Amino acid sequence: MAFLQLSNIVKKYPGTDRPSVADFTLDIDKGEFISLLGPSGCGKTTTLRMIAGLIEPTSGQIHLDGGELTRAPVHQRGMGLVFQNYALFPHLDVERNVAFGLEMRRVTKSEARRRVEEALDLVRLGHLKSRRIKQLSGGQQQRVALARALVIEPSVLLLDEPLSNLDAKLRDTMRDEIRAIQRKLGITTVFVTHDQDEALAVSDRIVVMSEGVVEQVGTPEEIYEHPANKFVAGFIGRANLFECEIKRTSGGVAELEVAGLGPMHAIDDHGAPGAATVLVRPHRLRISAADDDAHGTVETVVYVGDSIEYGVRVGDSTVSVQSVAGRDGRLEQGARVRLSWRAEDALVLK
Amino acid sequence: MTSKLRGWPTRILVTLLYLFLLAPILIVVVISFDTQSTMAFPPQGFSFQWYERLAENAEFIHGFQVSAVVAAGVALLALLIGVPAAVALTWHEFPFRGALSGFFLSPLMVPAIVLGLALLLVLAPMRITGTYAGLIVAHLAITVPYVIRTTSMSLMTMNRSCVEAARTLGASPWRTFRRVTLPLIAPGVLAGGVIAFLISFDEAVISLFVVGPQATTLPVEIFHYVEERTDPQIAALSVVLIAISIVFVVVIERVAGLKKVLR
Amino acid sequence: MTGATGSHRLATGTTRSNRLTVLGLTVPGLIGMAVSFLLPLLWLLRMSFNRGDSSGLIEETFTFDSYLQFLGDSYYWDMAWETTLLGLGVTAMTLVVSYPIALFLVRTESRFKGVLIALAVAPLLTSSVVRTYGWLVLLGNQGVVNQALLATGLIDGPLALINNKLGVYVSLVEIMMPYMILALLAGFGRFNPELEHAAQSLGANRWRTFWRIVWPLSMPGVLTGALLVFVLTISSFVTPRLVGGGKVFYLATEIYDQATETLNWPFAAAMAFILLGLFAIVIVLYQRALRRIEAQ
Numbered sequence: 006m007a008f009l010q011l012s013n014i015v016k017k018y019p020g021t022d023r024p025s026v027a028d029f030t031l032d033i034d035k036g037e038f039i040s041l042l043g044p045s046g047c048g049k050t051t052t053l054r055m056i057a058g059l060i061e062p063t064s065g066q067i068h069l070d071g072g073e074l075t076r077a078p079v080h081q082r083g084m085g086l087v088f089q090n091y092a093l094f095p096h097l098d099v100e101r102n103v104a105f106g107l108e109m110r111r112v113t114k115s116e117a118r119r120r121v122e123e124a125l126d127l128v129r130l131g132h133l134k135s136r137r138i139k140q141l142s143g144g145q146q147q148r149v150a151l152a153r154a155l156v157i158e159p160s161v162l163l164l165d166e167p168l169s170n171l172d173a174k175l176r177d178t179m180r181d182e183i184r185a186i187q188r189k190l191g192i193t194t195v196f197v198t199h200d201q202d203e204a205l206a207v208s209d210r211i212v213v214m215s216e217g218v219v220e221q222v223g224t225p226e227e228i229y230e231h232p233a234n235k236f237v238a239g240f241i242g243r244a245n246l247f248e249c250e251i252k253r254t255s256g257g258v259a260e261l262e263v264a265g266l267g268p269m270h271a272i273d274d275h276g277a278p279g280a281a282t283v284l285v286r287p288h289r290l291r292i293s294a295a296d297d298d299a300h301g302t303v304e305t306v307v308y309v310g311d312s313i314e315y316g317v318r319v320g321d322s323t324v325s326v327q328s329v330a331g332r333d334g335r336l337e338q339g340a341r342v343r344l345s346w347r348a349e350d351a352l353v354l355k
Numbered sequence: 356m357t358s359k360l361r362g363w364p365t366r367i368l369v370t371l372l373y374l375f376l377l378a379p380i381l382i383v384v385v386i387s388f389d390t391q392s393t394m395a396f397p398p399q400g401f402s403f404q405w406y407e408r409l410a411e412n413a414e415f416i417h418g419f420q421v422s423a424v425v426a427a428g429v430a431l432l433a434l435l436i437g438v439p440a441a442v443a444l445t446w447h448e449f450p451f452r453g454a455l456s457g458f459f460l461s462p463l464m465v466p467a468i469v470l471g472l473a474l475l476l477v478l479a480p481m482r483i484t485g486t487y488a489g490l491i492v493a494h495l496a497i498t499v500p501y502v503i504r505t506t507s508m509s510l511m512t513m514n515r516s517c518v519e520a521a522r523t524l525g526a527s528p529w530r531t532f533r534r535v536t537l538p539l540i541a542p543g544v545l546a547g548g549v550i551a552f553l554i555s556f557d558e559a560v561i562s563l564f565v566v567g568p569q570a571t572t573l574p575v576e577i578f579h580y581v582e583e584r585t586d587p588q589i590a591a592l593s594v595v596l597i598a599i600s601i602v603f604v605v606v607i608e609r610v611a612g613l614k615k616v617l618r
Numbered sequence: 619m620t621g622a623t624g625s626h627r628l629a630t631g632t633t634r635s636n637r638l639t640v641l642g643l644t645v646p647g648l649i650g651m652a653v654s655f656l657l658p659l660l661w662l663l664r665m666s667f668n669r670g671d672s673s674g675l676i677e678e679t680f681t682f683d684s685y686l687q688f689l690g691d692s693y694y695w696d697m698a699w700e701t702t703l704l705g706l707g708v709t710a711m712t713l714v715v716s717y718p719i720a721l722f723l724v725r726t727e728s729r730f731k732g733v734l735i736a737l738a739v740a741p742l743l744t745s746s747v748v749r750t751y752g753w754l755v756l757l758g759n760q761g762v763v764n765q766a767l768l769a770t771g772l773i774d775g776p777l778a779l780i781n782n783k784l785g786v787y788v789s790l791v792e793i794m795m796p797y798m799i800l801a802l803l804a805g806f807g808r809f810n811p812e813l814e815h816a817a818q819s820l821g822a823n824r825w826r827t828f829w830r831i832v833w834p835l836s837m838p839g840v841l842t843g844a845l846l847v848f849v850l851t852i853s854s855f856v857t858p859r860l861v862g863g864g865k866v867f868y869l870a871t872e873i874y875d876q877a878t879e880t881l882n883w884p885f886a887a888a889m890a891f892i893l894l895g896l897f898a899i900v901i902v903l904y905q906r907a908l909r910r911i912e913a914q
Contacts (some may be wrong), residue, residue, distance in 0.1 A: 059519050061635075079522040086523040092516030096538045105534075106524035157524060184515075369722045372715050373737065377796050379752025380744060382762060386755055397765065432650065440647035449640045455754055459647065462655050466853025467895065468870040469638065469890040473658035476887070496655035529638075542828050558747040560855045564877065577747045581860055585754055593748040600743040 006071065007032030008193055009056070009161055014065035016051050016217075025051045025118045029065070036191045038184070040204040041272045043214035044240070049197045050165055052214075056195060057086050057163050069160060080109070085154030089166040091146045093138045099125070099149050100134040106157035124156035125149075127186060144175045151183065155190070162187065168203060180207055201241045205229065213237050225340040231274075235354055238284045245285045245324050251353065258348050265320040266300050266344060271351035282354045287327040289350035292317070292342050299341035308336050318341060366547040380597060387590035406592035415592060418576035425487060425572060435550040436495075437502030438544055442536075444503065445452040445510040459503050463484040470496065471564035478565055485567015493565045494555040499555065502547035509543025549603055666887035674881035684888035694872075694889075701869045702896065707787060712794045712847050713840065719795075720802035720839075721832070723810055735803070742796045750857045752781060753789035757861070781863035789861050790851055797850065798843040804871040805839015837911050845904040849897060869893050 011031045017024040026048040033039050041049035047354045056067060058079035064162045071316055085106075093102050107117040128148035138146065147167060154162060167183070168176045174271055179247040185208040187194050198204050204211050213220045213228060213236075216247060221233040232238035235246060249263040251273065258299040259273035261283060271283045304323065305316035311334060315326040324344065336342060390400035409415060443449075444456050462470065475484065475492045483489035517539065521531040537544070559574035566575050573596075580589055666684055669677040688694045723735055741749060756762050759780035764776040779785050813835070817827045855870040862871070869889060876886035 057523055078527075079519075080525045080527050082523070083525070084393075084523060086465075086520065088516045088520060090514065090516055092514060092520040094517055094521075094535055095514075105521065105526075109525035109530065153520075153524065163523075184589070365718075365722065368718055372719050374721070375715065376738065376741060376792060378756060379789075379792060380741060380747045381752075383748065383752045383756050436647040436650040437644040443643035445642045447636060449637065449644075455644065457652065462651075464849070464897070464901070465655075465659070466849070466870070466890075466893060468853050468855050468873050469662070470655070470658070470895060472873060472886055472890050473662035474654070475877060476883060477658040478650050479663050495650050495653075500651065544682070553743060557743075557747075559745065559747050563855075563874070574745050574747050576678070578856060578860070581747070581751050581754065585751070585758075589748075589751050590755070593744075593751060596748060597744050600634045600740075603743065 008037075008070055009033040010036035010066075010068040011052075011056070011197075012066045012068070014052065014055060015063045016048070016055060016060060017063045024063070024217050026055070026062075029219060031212060031219070031222065033193060033195070035193055038187055038194045038196065038207060038209045039173055040196045040198055040208040040211045041203040041214060042198055042201060042211050042240075043220075044199060046216070047214040048217040049199075049212075049214050053086075053163050053165055053197045056161070057084055058082050059086075070221045083157065083159055084161045084163055085157060085159030086163040087147075087150045087154050087165065087167045089169055090235070091170075093146055093149055093153070095138050097138070098134070099136050099138070099141070102138065102149055103134075103153045103156050106153065110157065111119060111152065120156050121152075127155065128152045128182075135164075143171055144179060147171065147179060151186070155186070155192075160193070162192050164194065164196045166197055166199070168198070169200070175345040176203075180197060183207070205241070213240060215240075230355065231352065232284065235284075237281055238354060239354075243287050243325060243327075245290065247283045247355070249281055249283045249327070249353075251281050253278065259353050261353070265322075269346070269351070270348035271353050272349060273351065273353035275355055283351050284354055285327040285346050285351045287314070288312070288329075289346055290324070290326045291345045292326045292336065293345075294336060295341055295343035298343060300344050302341060303336050303338055303340045303342055306336065315342075317344065319344070376484050383590045383593045384597070386587045387594045389587050389590075392586050405587045406595075408588050409591045409595070412588065414571075414576050415573065418571055418573035421490070421570045422485070422556050422573040425490045425494065425570075426552045428487065428491045429498055429555040430548045430552040432491060432495055433498040433502045434544060434548050436505050437499045437547060437551075440499075440504035441503045441510060442532075445507045446515070460500045466499070467558075467560035469563035474561060475564040485569050485571070487570055489565050489567075490562065490570060490572065493561050493571045494558055497558070497561070498554050499552035500545075501550045505543040505547035505550065506540060507543075509540035513539045549606060553600070553603055625799050662887045662890060665884055666891055668884040668887075670882040670884035672880050672882055676883055682886045685892070687885060688888055697753060697867055697869060697872060698892065698896070700867070701852050701893075702792070704783075704786070704858075704868060705848045705900075708794060709844050709848045710743045711787070712789045712798045713844060714803060715791060716798035716843070717836075717840075718797050720799050720806065721836075723799075723803060724806045738799045741793075742800075746793055746854075747856050747860075749793055750789055750860045752783070753792070753857075753861055757785050757788065763886060764866055780861050781865050783862075783866055785861040786858050786866055789857050790854060793854075793857060794847045794850060796845050801843030801846055802836060802839040805836055808849045838908070841907055841911065843905060845900065852896060853893065871895075 010033070011029055014026055014029040015024055016026040029052055041052055042047050051060060053330055055062050058077060062075060065075070066073055069082075087094075094105065097105070100121055103121045104117050107217035109121060110234070112120070117303070121134070122131060125134055128151050130145060130148050130152065133141065133145065141149065146171075146355050150167070164183070165309065168179055171179060183196075196204075196207065205228075208225055210222060210224055211228050215236050221228060223231070228237065228241050232241060232244075238244045247263045247266065249261040249269070249271075252260040252262060252268075254260070254273045254276045257272060257274065257276075259271055259276075261269045261271055261281075263269045263283060267312045269283070271285075273281075275281075301324070302316045303315050303344075304318045307314045307315075308330070311330060312327050313330050315328065315336065317324045317326055326344070386398060387405055388401050388403070389398040390402045390404065391398070440459060444459070445453060471493075478489045478493065481489075483492070511534070517535050518531055521535040522528070526534060538586045557574060558572070559578055562572045562575045563578065566572060577589060577592065644680075665676075667680050667682070669679050669681050670684050719738055723731065723738065726734070728734065756766070759776040759778075761779070763779060764773075767773045768776065779788075814827055814830055817831045818824070822830065852868075853870055855874060858866055858868050859871050860875070870893070873893070874891050875887050876882050876889065880886075
């Protein structure tokens with residue numbers, strides 16, 4: 006049985022037509038690192054807050070380790086929540102902030118001191134324990150928030166966009182650090198983010214959400230390589246989506262007639278002929294100079310070091326192509342080009 | 356052009372207006388040290404005799420005690436009922452929230468003379484006019500709005516996530532309030548308490564209706580004194596009160612910033 | 619998405635626990651306000667429909683006698699008119715003397731700005747009884763003003779500055795000034811001295827700059843201050859009573875006399891509601907004016 010179970014969770018605010026979270030079901034195993042990923046307003050934070058108990062679900066159940074806690078009071082859930090804006094107590098110093106949860110649990114002073122020290126060492130802030138919160142940088146505040154959530158030895162660690170207020174470089178360091186700490190402690194973690202790179206980098210599984218609905222649940226590879234639909238394909242990584250007509254499918258490979266490109270092949274798990282969309286990632290597209298049988302014209306050329314990115318005009322739309330610099334040669338703006346891909350690099354979406 | 360705007364004519368005008376504004380306070384300070392017993396000008400000499408008389412005036416001393424006790428009671432009670440109401444009005448969404456907020460602020464829109472009369476009619480039959488309890492009840496409605504206003508301001512600017520963080524860390528709602536919310540909104544709460552104290556301490560009109568022989572507040576004592584006599588003892592008393600006010604102003608300014616609070 | 623900023627309201631208005639919380643938080647306040655505000659006012663309203671007379675007897679009944687007595691007597695009509703006039707006059711004069719101070723405080727870059735603001739507002743923290751006493755000293759026959767005028771030989775005998783309307787007007791204007799200054803300062807919030815410079819660089823003279831730029835921008839503050847001062851003035855009691863020396867009559871002083879000396883509570887109650895009615899009219903007018911200005 007799963008460690009944390011969310012069953013048919015719905016949250017609908019009075020006076021709104023569409024639920025903020027619609028029928029959310031997910032089983033999370035002990036020690037798993039789950040990301041809730043989606044654009045703002047997709048219901049990921051609402052879901053997280055329902056797990057924490059800060060929002061009461063309209064219907065559905067939440068079970069933790071076999072016990073139901075759907076309507077258990079927040080302070081009895083024993084979950085560690087790290088907020089986007091850190092939410093550190095400005096009137097307490099670093100040590101008292103971290104010790105707060107232990108005080109509430111009436112842990113003895115000496116025990117508390119030991120655990121606070123451990124937690125601060127874990128986030129490498131042991132030397133700053135008597136600082137005021139205002140004297141800390143954003144990254145340091147984030148570490149204190151993490152230590153404060155971890156020191157109570159929570160059953161589940163909940164992270165609400167913890168990295169979004171940090172600058173880009175620090176964000177990557179903190180991301181890896183959070184993942185390392187999570188692995189070390191083996192703590193079940195739910196991580197809310199709108200940043201697909203973050204989600205791909207740290208998660209055991211990703212839940213992609215949109216407008217309150219779960220679009221896909223899967224490992225980072227599954228989500229990236231086999232997106233369930235156009236939304237997921239477009240949201241995770243860069244994607245070229247072509248309208249196409251499926252002629253025939255055999256052995257999991259479909260013969261397609263792609264608008265503007267002509268006959269192509271792609272992986273197809275559905276196996277039904279008719280109108281469909283085919284996904285090809287920019288770096289999987291091949292581009293070559295052509296004359297008579299050209300598909301389109303190079304509109305933009307951007308050199309980014311490792312690769313060259315082309316924008317190719319095909320009919321009314323622009324196709325992105327990422328080509329490895331120095332390998333495929335270089336095309337100039339205005340060049341007439343042909344596009345192609347290998348069947349295993351393209352995926353038919355319904 | 357800028358220099359013209361701040362030129363001498365402007366300066367003289369503003370100085371004169373300031374003089375007008377502060378004239379009654381200044382004159383009170385001057386004549387409190389006078390030697391003559393009528394409120395005449397110019398002063399005839401310098402002495403502390405009126406301050407000495409003041410120290411012997413049993414009515415004023417008693418009035419001061421009554422006012423201080425009532426004001427402290429009013430401030431405490433206003434905080435006890437005003438702070439929770441401010442939390443509900445600022446943080447919670449519920450039906451008729453706007454109407455309730457209007458109701459809590461409405462006493463400021465009712466003239467003191469009307470409220471004083473109304474309180475007299477209710478408190479007199481209950482025989483609690485002229486008691487501490489009666490005076491505290493009478494001053495409550497006009498002070499609660501200020502407590503709600505200052506507290507709400509602090510609540511609005513406070514980081515709400517801190518409350519949620521405390522809850523997830525295992526603090527019950529009450530402990531969260533005591534350990535996190537209250538320390539963070541302390542400036543607003545304190546300012547509200549100080550304002551409630553000052554308003555109650557200075558209140559004269561409502562008190563005029565509900566005081567009695569056992570408990571008469573200082574402003575009422577002063578009012579009746581001025582009605583009959585006008586010797587500089589009142590001036591000396593006024594100076595003492597002004598000094599106390601200044602102390603309070605400094606406290607509010609230090610704690611919350613005067614401008615924010617008075618708006 | 620909620621929770622991104624942490625400033626949202628708890629939007630769980632339908633849940634039972636939230637309702638109980640709200641109830642628990644507001645009930646003490648509601649009880650306090652009911653006892654010290656709502657019930658007394660309702661009681662007062664009921665009292666105004668009783669019948670009373672100058673002997674202090676009150677007959678429990680339901681009649682409009684008190685209101686009719688007020689409305690049928692030109693003496694009281696005059697008093698209501700004098701009260702309104704006092705309100706309008708004091709409001710206008712307070713505005714005239716407060717505006718330059720407020721404008722100065724907004725514009726000044728002096729290091730003493732904070733002190734000057736505190737000084738302008740400080741009188742609020744002194745009991746109005748004390749400040750009224752100060753005015754008695756200033757305006758009395760042997761007061762500063764008369765003594766100064768006599769010394770310069772401008773007058774032969776002391777002018778009557780107290781125990782009349784003039785004294786009441788002058789002292790009320792001073793007592794209301796801090797309120798007006800505060801309201802004006804708040805209203806000037808979006809005033810930027812650069813606007814004046816811009817107007818003048820476009821060729822407007824100072825007079826036109828003031829009326830076209832500064833005055834319209836200060837309008838919300840002016841209105842708020844005017845409402846506040848009017849309302850406080852027509853309900854003021856201490857100053858008209860002490861400076862007026864019992865010789866000047868307004869609604870507020872009359873209510874007090876009827877309640878404490880004549881002991882005609884029903885009539886005092888009726889007059890209190892007539893005063894409240896005057897309030898209501900002013901507030902409605904104020905809101906209309908405010909809406910007109912905001913629409914512009």
